[in-house]
Amino acid sequence: MREKQIDKLKDYKYGFTTDIENIRAPKGLNKEVIEFISKAKKEPKWMLDWRMKAFERLKNLKEPNWQKPKYPKIDYQDIYYYSAPKSASETPKSIDELDPKLLETYKKLGIPLQEQQRLNGIAVDAVFDSVSVATTFKDKLNEVGVIFCSISEAIQKHPEIVKKYLGSVIPLTDHYFATLNSAVFTDGSFVYIPPGVKCPMELSTYFRINASQTGQFERTLIIADKGSYVSYLEGCTAPMRDENQLHAANVELVALDNAEIKYSTVQNWYPGDENGKGGIYNFVTKRGLCKGTNSKISWTQVETGSAITWKYPSCVLQGDNSIGEFYSIAITNNYQKADTGTKMIHLGKNTKSKIISKGISAGFSDMTYRGLVDISSKAKNSRNYTQCDSLLMGNKCGAHTVPYIKNKNPESNIAHEATTSKISEEQLHYCQQRGLNPEEAVGLIVNGFCKEVLQQLPMEFAVEAQKLVGISLEGSVG
Amino acid sequence: MEEQLKIDFEKLLENSNFSKKNAEIKRKNFDNFIEKGFPNRREENWKFSDLNQIISKNIKNLSFYNDLSKPNKIDQSIYIDGLEHNKIVFVNGRIEKIEFDYEEKNKIEILDDLVLEKSNNTTNSLLFLNNAFVSKYFKLIIKKNYSLQKPLVIYNITNKDLVSKNINLKVDIFLEENSSLKLIEFSNDKSTTNFININYNFNVQKNSILKNYKIDNNSNSNIKYCFNNISQDANSVSEIFLLSSGSEFIKNEINCNLNGKYSSAFVNGVFILNETKHHEIKTNINHIVENTKSYQLIKGVLEDTSKAVYQGKIFVDSKAQKTDGYQLSKAILLNDNTEFNAKPELEIYADDVKCSHGSASGSLNEDSIFYLMSRGLNYKEAKKLLINGFLLDVVEKITDSEIKNLIKNIMSLKQ
Known part of the structure; x- marks a missing residue:
C-alpha cells in the first residue's frame, strides 16, 4: 500500500518537458545579458537604464538570510536569465498560428486555450518560460478599455502608465531578489482597468518553467483606476528536474480610489522528489498598494508546490478607509519547506486588515507562518484581525508561527490568534466508520480545515485547489 | 569604547x-x-x-x-x-x-x-x-x-x-x-x-x-x-x-x-510604563520531553512616549508529545506616542500538542468608561478602575498569598 502511494507521488502530474527549441541568452548575470534581454524585447532606452540601475544596486546588496528554510548557495552566474521559445520570436497574430507542440503542453496542463476562449469566458495570458505567447479575449476586453497584455508589450505601447507605476510599490532598491528581478525580468502580465470599469471576466495567467537551468523572473503590474474592479488568477507549474530552479517574480498591485483588486494564486511548482531532491525555489515578492481612499486589495493563495516557498504577499494601506485581506493555505509534504505569510502596513485612517492563514505540514516538511502587522501612529481607528492555524501530521514535520505585531496607535485594535493541532482520532474514526478510506477521510477533514480560505477562490480555481489539497497530502497517512 | x-x-x-x-x-x-x-x-x-x-x-x-x-x-x-x-x-x-x-x-x-x-x-x-x-x-x-x-x-x-x-x-x-x-x-x-x-x-x-x-x-x-x-x-x-x-x-x-516529564513553567508579567521608558520581556520556553506544560500571560499599560516589547517563544521538540503551551499578551495604549510590539512565536515539531497564543492591543473600552461614569465615577477614577482590573488579572496568578498582597501594595492595587 505504502509503496503504491510513493509510486503515485513520483508521478507529478505536470512533470513533462516540452521539446521546443529555445532562444537563450548566454549563461550568467552581467551587463551584456541585461542588454541582450532588453534588446530581445525591443525595449526603449529608459527601460534599459532602469534595469542597469537595478543591476548597479544589486552589486551592493546581500541575500537576506533571516528565513527559516536554509538553502544551498545559489550561483547566480550559472543561470540562464533569458529563454524564449524560438517560434515566438516572430509574434503570432492569432492562436491558430502557435506552435502546435506548445498548445499541446497547455492542453496537458488543463488549459486548452481555444476551449477556454469558447467555454470558460476566462482570458488567459499564458507565460511559457519567459515570454507571453498568447493572449486571448483581447477583443472583448478592448471594448471596455481594459488593457491586458504582456509587460513587454505594455512597455512599448503604454510607456506612460508603466513608467508611472513600475517600481512604485516594490522600489528598485527593495531587497536582493526584488532588485535581481528588476534587473533581469523577462516577461509577465500587465493589467490596467480604466476608471469605473468592472472587468467583465476573471483574468488569468499560467506560468510554466520549461527549459532547464533557467530562472523565471516575471514581473506583473496591475493597476485598478478609480472605482474599478478586477479579479486576477495565477497558476504555476513546472516540470520535474533534479536541479533546483529559482523563481523570483515581482508582482505589484496599485488600487486607486474606490478600486478593488482580488489576486488569487494556486501555486503548484514541482516540489522535488520524496527525498527532497530538486524542486523550485519560489522566492517571490508580491506587494499591493491601496493608494486611494476606500480601496481594497485581497490576496488569496494556495501554496502546495515548490521545494522552498518564501513569500509574503503584502498590503500597504495608504488610503483612508482602505482594506487589505490575506487568505492563505500552505501545504508542505516530504521535504518541502515554506516560510510564508503577509505584511499589513497601516498608514491611513480607518484602515482594516484581515489575515486568515492555514498551514498544514506532513512528512519531513517544515512550515512557517511569518507575518507583520504594523499600525503607524497616523493610522487612527485601524483594525486588524489575524488568525493562523496549523495542522501537523506526524512528528517528523514542523509548524511554526512567527507574527510581528507593532502598534503605535492607541485608537487602533489588533487581535491575533493562533492554534496548532493535529487531526483527532475521533474525527478520523467517524469518517472511516462512514465508509471513507483513511486518505479520503484526511482529505475531507483538511478541506474542512481550509474551508474559510477555499471559499475566497473563484469557482474554477476552488475546484482545482480542493483536488490539489488532496494530491499534496497523498501518502502522508497510514 | x-x-x-x-x-x-x-x-x-x-x-x-x-x-x-x-x-x-x-x-x-x-x-x-x-x-x-x-x-x-x-x-x-x-x-x-x-x-x-x-x-x-x-x-x-x-x-x-x-x-x-x-x-x-x-x-x-x-x-x-x-x-x-x-x-x-x-x-x-x-x-x-x-x-x-x-x-x-x-x-x-x-x-x-x-x-x-x-x-x-x-x-x-x-x-x-x-x-x-x-x-x-x-x-x-x-x-x-x-x-x-x-x-x-x-x-x-x-x-x-x-x-x-x-x-x-x-x-x-x-x-x-x-x-x-x-x-x-x-x-x-x-x-x-x-x-x-x-x-x-x-x-x-x-x-x-x-x-x-x-x-x-x-x-x-x-x-x-x-x-x-x-x-x-x-x-x-x-x-x-x-x-x-x-x-x-x-x-x-x-x-x-x-x-x-510533568514539569511546568509559568511566566506572568506586567508592564507599567510612562515617560520615555522602554521595556522588554523575552521568553524562550523549550519543551524537550513529553507531558510538559507552560503558561505565559503578559499585560501592559503604556503612557506618554513609552514602549513595551514582548517576544515570547514556545519551542516543542519532536519528542515532546502531549505538550500544553499557552501564551497571551495584551496592552493598553493610553497616549498617541506609545508603542507596543509583540512577537509571539511558536516553533513546533510534535503533532500531539495543544499550543495556542494570542495577542491584542488597543485603547481602553469607551463603553466601559461610560458605564462607570454613569454610576458616578469621574473619568479619572473610571480609567484607574479599569486599568487596575486589567492588571489585577495577572497579579492574581501569583500563588503565594503573602507575596501577592505585597505586590498588590507595591502596585497600589486595592484589594
Whole structure:
C-alpha cells in the first residue's frame, strides 16, 4: 500500500518537458545579458537604464538570510536569465498560428486555450518560460478599455502608465531578489482597468518553467483606476528536474480610489522528489498598494508546490478607509519547506486588515507562518484581525508561527490568534466508520480545515485547489 | 569604547587574584565580547530594542572596572516592611550582607568565588561581557527535602556614588530534589545612567518548586539586562512574575528548558510604563520531553512616549508529545506616542500538542468608561478602575498569598 502511494507521488502530474527549441541568452548575470534581454524585447532606452540601475544596486546588496528554510548557495552566474521559445520570436497574430507542440503542453496542463476562449469566458495570458505567447479575449476586453497584455508589450505601447507605476510599490532598491528581478525580468502580465470599469471576466495567467537551468523572473503590474474592479488568477507549474530552479517574480498591485483588486494564486511548482531532491525555489515578492481612499486589495493563495516557498504577499494601506485581506493555505509534504505569510502596513485612517492563514505540514516538511502587522501612529481607528492555524501530521514535520505585531496607535485594535493541532482520532474514526478510506477521510477533514480560505477562490480555481489539497497530502497517512 | 574596555579589563585582572585558569576563561569571554560588541537591531533577538543605540544615547563614558574593595553602607529604609524574610544584599554590585535568620543553617550552602565553566555555547554577547567582568560568582544551594520557611529577598541596590558604570552580577541557584524556594528580587536605584547586567542560572531538580518574583518599581535612569536560565527536572514547577516598571530600559530574558516529564513553567508579567521608558520581556520556553506544560500571560499599560516589547517563544521538540503551551499578551495604549510590539512565536515539531497564543492591543473600552461614569465615577477614577482590573488579572496568578498582597501594595492595587 505504502509503496503504491510513493509510486503515485513520483508521478507529478505536470512533470513533462516540452521539446521546443529555445532562444537563450548566454549563461550568467552581467551587463551584456541585461542588454541582450532588453534588446530581445525591443525595449526603449529608459527601460534599459532602469534595469542597469537595478543591476548597479544589486552589486551592493546581500541575500537576506533571516528565513527559516536554509538553502544551498545559489550561483547566480550559472543561470540562464533569458529563454524564449524560438517560434515566438516572430509574434503570432492569432492562436491558430502557435506552435502546435506548445498548445499541446497547455492542453496537458488543463488549459486548452481555444476551449477556454469558447467555454470558460476566462482570458488567459499564458507565460511559457519567459515570454507571453498568447493572449486571448483581447477583443472583448478592448471594448471596455481594459488593457491586458504582456509587460513587454505594455512597455512599448503604454510607456506612460508603466513608467508611472513600475517600481512604485516594490522600489528598485527593495531587497536582493526584488532588485535581481528588476534587473533581469523577462516577461509577465500587465493589467490596467480604466476608471469605473468592472472587468467583465476573471483574468488569468499560467506560468510554466520549461527549459532547464533557467530562472523565471516575471514581473506583473496591475493597476485598478478609480472605482474599478478586477479579479486576477495565477497558476504555476513546472516540470520535474533534479536541479533546483529559482523563481523570483515581482508582482505589484496599485488600487486607486474606490478600486478593488482580488489576486488569487494556486501555486503548484514541482516540489522535488520524496527525498527532497530538486524542486523550485519560489522566492517571490508580491506587494499591493491601496493608494486611494476606500480601496481594497485581497490576496488569496494556495501554496502546495515548490521545494522552498518564501513569500509574503503584502498590503500597504495608504488610503483612508482602505482594506487589505490575506487568505492563505500552505501545504508542505516530504521535504518541502515554506516560510510564508503577509505584511499589513497601516498608514491611513480607518484602515482594516484581515489575515486568515492555514498551514498544514506532513512528512519531513517544515512550515512557517511569518507575518507583520504594523499600525503607524497616523493610522487612527485601524483594525486588524489575524488568525493562523496549523495542522501537523506526524512528528517528523514542523509548524511554526512567527507574527510581528507593532502598534503605535492607541485608537487602533489588533487581535491575533493562533492554534496548532493535529487531526483527532475521533474525527478520523467517524469518517472511516462512514465508509471513507483513511486518505479520503484526511482529505475531507483538511478541506474542512481550509474551508474559510477555499471559499475566497473563484469557482474554477476552488475546484482545482480542493483536488490539489488532496494530491499534496497523498501518502502522508497510514 | 573598545579602548576603555581594554584598559578596564587589564585593571580588573591586576586588582583581583583570579586563578590562572579563571583568568584565561575570562580573557576568552572578553575577546568574544570585543568581537561582537553590544547587540543591535540587526540581531533578531534585539530587533525591537537596539541596545547599542540605547546605551550610546543614555550613557556617556561608560566604564567597566568597578572597585569593590571598600564596603558600602546599606540604606536600611528600603527593606521590605511587613514581610519576614531572609536577605542577600548587593550594593553597587558588591555583596554586603547574607542573612538567613529563619532557616536551618546546614540546609543552605553558599559558595562564592566560583570558577567559570569553560563550555559555554552561547552567542549572547552580554553573557560574554558578564563572564569577562564579573568579579565574584555566587552559588546558592538549597539542600534535599528542604523548603525555606520564609522567602528570600535579593536586594539589588545602587546609590548615588555609582555613575556611568557597568555592573555585572552572576548568581547560580541550585534546588536539590524536593526542595522549594520563594525568591524576590527587589531592585532599588538611586544611581544614574549605569548599565547593569545580571545573569541568573536556576537549576530546579526533581519535585522542586521555584517561585521567582522580580520587582523593578522605583523610577531610575539605569539601563538593565537580566538573563535568566532555568533548567527543570521531572515534576518541578517554576513560577515567575515580573513587575517591569521603574528603570529607563530593562530587558528580562527568560530561557526555560523543561527537561523532565510533568514539569511546568509559568511566566506572568506586567508592564507599567510612562515617560520615555522602554521595556522588554523575552521568553524562550523549550519543551524537550513529553507531558510538559507552560503558561505565559503578559499585560501592559503604556503612557506618554513609552514602549513595551514582548517576544515570547514556545519551542516543542519532536519528542515532546502531549505538550500544553499557552501564551497571551495584551496592552493598553493610553497616549498617541506609545508603542507596543509583540512577537509571539511558536516553533513546533510534535503533532500531539495543544499550543495556542494570542495577542491584542488597543485603547481602553469607551463603553466601559461610560458605564462607570454613569454610576458616578469621574473619568479619572473610571480609567484607574479599569486599568487596575486589567492588571489585577495577572497579579492574581501569583500563588503565594503573602507575596501577592505585597505586590498588590507595591502596585497600589486595592484589594
